[in-house]
Amino acid sequence: MSARSKHPPTIGESTPAAGGWAAARSLGEILLREHVPRSGPSLLSHHNKPDGYMCVSCAWAKPAKPHAMEFCESGAKATAWEVTSRRADRAFFAAHTLHELEQWSDHDLEEQGRLTHPMRWNRSTDKYEPVDWNDAFADIGEALRSIPPREVDFYTSGRASLETSYMYQLFARIFGSNNLPDSSNMCHESSSVGLPESIGASVGTAILSDFQNCDCIFYMAQNVATSSPRMLHDLQDAVDRGVKIVTFNLLREPGLERFINPQMPSQMLTGRSTPISSEYYQVKNGGDIAALFGVCKALIEADDAMKALGMSKVSGSDAVPHKPDNAAAVAFAASIAAADKKHVLDHDFINTHTSGFEEFAEAARHYNWAELERVSGLTREQMIQAARTYAHSEAVLMIYGMGLTQHVMGVQNVHMVANLALLRGNIGKPGANICAVRGHSNVQGQRTVGITEKPDLVPLDKLKELYQFESPQWEGRATVDTCKAIMEGEAKAFVSLGGNFLRAVPETEAMEEAWRKLRLTVQIATKLNRSHVIHGEIAYLLPCLGRIEIDEQASGPQAVSIESSVAHFHGSRGKAKPASEELLSEPAIIAGIAKATLAKGRVPWDEWVGDYSKIRDAIEATYPETFRDFNKRMFQPGGIPRPVPARERKWTTPNQKANFITPPRLFPELDIGPGATEVLNLATLRSNDQFNTTIYGYGDRYRGVKGTRKVVFMNEEDIGRLGFKEGDFVDLTTAIDVATTRRVTGFKIARHAIPTGCCAAYYPEANPLFPLAHHDAKAKTPSYKMLPVRLSLSALSSRS
Template sequence: MSEPKVVAYTDPAGGWGSARSLAEILVREHIPLSGAAMMMKQNKPDGFMCVSCAWAKPAQPRPFEYCENGAKATVWEQTAKRVTPDFFAKHSVTELLAWPDYDLEEKGRLTHPMRYDAPTDHYVPVAWEDALAEIGRELKALEPKSAVFYTSGRASLETSYMYALFARLYGHNNLPDSSNMCHEPTSIGLLESIGVPVGTTVLDDFEDSDLIMFFGQNVGSNSPRMLHPLQKARKRDVPIITFNPLRERGLERFTNPQSPTEMLTGRSTEISTQYHQVKAGGDLAAITGICKTLIAADREAVREGRPRLLDIDFIAEHTHGFDAFVAFCDGQDWATIEARSSLRREALEATAEVYGRSSNVIAIYGMGLTQHRTGVENVQMLVNLLLLRGNIGKPGAGICPVRGHSNVQGQRTVGITEKPELAPLDKLAAQYGFEPPREKGLNTVEACEGIISGDVKAFVALGGNFVRAVPDTTRMEDAWRRLRLSVQISTKLNRSHLVHGAISYILPCLGRIEIDEQESGPQAVSMEDSTSAFHGSRGVATRVSEHVRSEPWIVANLAKATLPPNPKVDWDGWVADYAKVRDAIEETYPDTFKDFNPRLFEPGGVHKPLAARDRVWKTASGRATFVAPDGLDEDTDMRHHCRDVLDLITLRSNDQFNTTIYGYDDRFRGVSGTRMVLFMNENDMARLDLKDGEEVGLVTNVPDEFAREIRGLTIVKYDIPEGNCGGYYPELNVLIPLWHYAKRAKTPAAKAIPVRILSKAKLAMAA
């Protein structure tokens, strides 16, 4: 951390800023030459899949098929720095708890299995066989439903399949994952509306689209490789219309770092042709306004004998619920739409005008839609907009939810789900000779509730930094220490290792980038990207330590230590040859994984079949369904009318991925040397008598018995809608009540948290 500075950044996304940032982290992690060579294999058919985001991999990759954030993720994992037993001998857990997140991970890769020793308050080295034996004994002593098996989106398809099978053989469906925290509304909303729980677009659709729309997704920081197809689209004069509270640089201008001409001349491409700064919680109203305009314009076209704006033939043949949806839109008045969205009617009509003359439209969205009380309805409203003009199930069109971690979508495909109806339980029963549990398991929020209540006794984490990722951080950390058992399968140290249970283990694993040598030779793994394409991945780097083990090895040996022998589950054979795991996956999911092993390394990936792409609708009605929401309020549980209450949006910086902090610079927003900032509109600052650079605190403005507060934030004047403010995740998770989540999906509603600002005077009075 350096001296905090806030200086406006005027350059485009990409360009020399991206190149300098990458060079800096290569030097900092002591791998300037080997790291640069390694990245030439990143996202290539004969190399490894990026350990960062899940954006699609092209069949014909560029020479440098990685973005700034993907490169940072590679360098961060393959750092030359090591966290050995000597490190833990020097630092107690109590001391490490005071370290920032960045400092913990920046120390390097974990090298040995470690066990928490309460008398000394240190982690101490432990033999693998002893660690596995004790974990197995503890799990066997528990009621299975009191244990939670969590997974981040990092684990491969092979590991995820084994982990899900382990959980069900053990006796529960408690398989929460990172999807619960971001795109669960997608899984529910799309399944109900179009019969598939994932997006319908593929990478080639960007070549055929004549309009691209963005809702609540920051491409420049969260999926920068998408900027390449966006730039190509703009060079074809394809309009891009953006709805997002903050003006994000990646959605404004982009200089391609792989173009010598652009780098030398400083030339950039304008990305968004319309940019609408909808306020947090205003997307439902904004999309309703666009739909309302289209419906009215279509009626006028009929009256005047002009071609219709709505694809009435598609609607008649393929959809259900159209009349009720039209009635809903007709019933919404413009004054309410403008108030809820903070956008003028003219702006929404301008969007509708472009949409109405476009034939092939892609709608892209992120957590700006999903992390609200109406997250499911928000997703379905965007589907409604596409259905009005038949923009699902044809080339160049479709819905495109942008997933986060690299295999977060794929792990769901192979059984990581708390919902028994989504897993092929009958098939698993026949394949492995057991009766799978049929009771619904715990999702992320329910797992947190169980930890707080004491009903959850054990937590096994396959990757991730759970205690930092979830809401209500203070309450969760207090409750976490009452767990009987906590196990973390990890590559790097993070806070979830330090907020431990009575018995706590750190099990260090290989990273995806490392060569995974098993009995049959070097192994390959696989994952699924955001466009539902499966890709193979081969490690290229030397393992960090002889004491680390692969994720499949760890899962298999935990299962062997916990479960009675099952002759139909060849854990040892699977570890010896991961191709046998893929054969088992194909047996469980024959339609999805047909010829899985032979096709593993097809350029561009192997797309799984999705009925909605062929306009086959596996919904309750057998048709694509228009779903009208109950109203235009996205976060009714947080409705407030106080002049000094703002809606807080949690954000990522340019220098992080999920809970991993690569540094203290948010280049695009002009912040360096700190993450403790609060972005505010200057009119709100004037109204509340606050100044740029002033240090303040925040307290959540909700009527329950828990005090949620954070201090030490510096106000930064920023272009953000009035009534909104923004700050960084995960630091501000402490302010999110656990009960504030998307209806039905239970995804934490992190994009609309009512807060009061504690000025210096108020802080002094409180003291």
């Protein structure tokens, strides 16, 4: 029975706080549902512990001194989901055709449990049937050799270890392909492009100790309670010592308002919660640049006033001042002077370490408040108040998530975060850094060891020296490029290391139709999903060990390594009994395909599979500065810090400076056409009962939803203005690129605290609405957080 059928769809009141007894009950429910009420708690005692396994859910950091229970609700669900006693075994596949399974929901496919045997699709029966591992490798190798390398794509989900990822990218390059799309292309690629331009680092500069050293946190566009709940402990500790948290977010999220810590008996017994945000600003969808420009404008104009009125105590600040043109800037400047601050902006830092300040400052001065208010959805007073809090703080930690990166102007959003930090020197000192919160557990680490379509980001000369082959020099395909190539028939084979590609990408319907025309699809996975039941002409489903499981190889039990959101490498050692004796590890599967595909060369595939420490030696040989003494330090408490020069104010940009980069506009230029007042800007969301494309159940207690995921959250004013009422069922239609009709149907209207002109729906249910071309121009990250849509009454509505 599916989780959907157990609860009639209802939408009620949202949970007022994250955590608490509701989180504890949710944990108990999934342990019972996956039939692991005894083994589950035992495994969780090793969760994110120094000699245990790294969480298979989010990428949040593993502390040197972990809590007794170093897991959250989301991580516990992911663990139970992976070690479930349910099995999608030979009998299951013998009983179901793939055509039948196509009609199943995402939840119900994965709920069948762990895959147990390698499978090959039989065209005559339309079923997956068992196949010997060696036969599968030989057949896949033969098929790959018959296809030009440029027509083969090697996709990577965010869970694979550093060891597996290194082997995978090496296999692809020796084969002759740089087509290495990965899940990072769909989430934080805007950071990987924007941060290097601003500060010379492809990752954030923050480390865990910054939470102990900051006196203010700017928290932007990330739902901590759903996406990285363990961070709530760090936020709570910061609040308890007086740190102000200034939040900018589209929705009012319980985890950003209040937290009841399940590991604090005093809170659990009394229901007392910790208030998280001291200031909460709901920014309109796509209004992030305007909101941050408003904060910057307030700071710059106050600094101008401080100079003009002779209040500045900064040496060398006798440049011709800009005259203050408003009382607010003068009052702001006076408050800084009264607090005995030397300046509003950190001119010493700006002069020594940055470039581009004057151009950016002029742009900030030029924007008028009315325009910034209209685009951001914030008032002038709110933006000035955020600037005041920022200016009165000495060490500000900037935290942001995919609410900034998954935009048409995602790279510019990242630039604006860096600009705000640079104004007061809030990079490269204790407590003052940028924290880009990654989603999947090792999506950042995979890029570190070469999973990238961009050959200039990989030490190809070193790979040539080590393995004696000529790597292709051409730029490969990122995720949206791969989708386009599949739809246009330019891609012939797709090898997937985990993930549910078809549900994660835009253009769902067109992609599924084109997917069936692929010559070869190979899926390496732990559980069944939609990308497996829709398939190519030759299709293999290869089950692998999960990270939580004991990985026994020739040299004994193996460990793997993972990179966290704060760029530290950690060891991970599985503790659970494997789901099937037929499973192979990810490195063993990659090696098996590689040996069957490639001519014999210098890569010791079998040695690597027998002893993963030798893979780590190879990683260190390829990246000696990043992975110094990798094997020796892998399990050191707190992890191995990845070298990030910007943490030490060393800027590896072309001009050796941190750069103020001025966005060309406040909002993307989108062709909506007539009837713009009827258009709402849609953002996609995750529920607290899912992780990316994995759906644990049909509920979201943080938004009061039970029994459904087909919900559209709207402002009460917009509901009435557009002629609807709460509870109506509506269809959503894309309002751009209207030559192709993109529609999802039967979404129930839920009144919610969201700015006017905006609406929200769950990912991936809303993915069919997103045109493939609707992405950031540089990063090619799909704009899942902002899409103009129109709503119309559905045939499902009680009023139809």
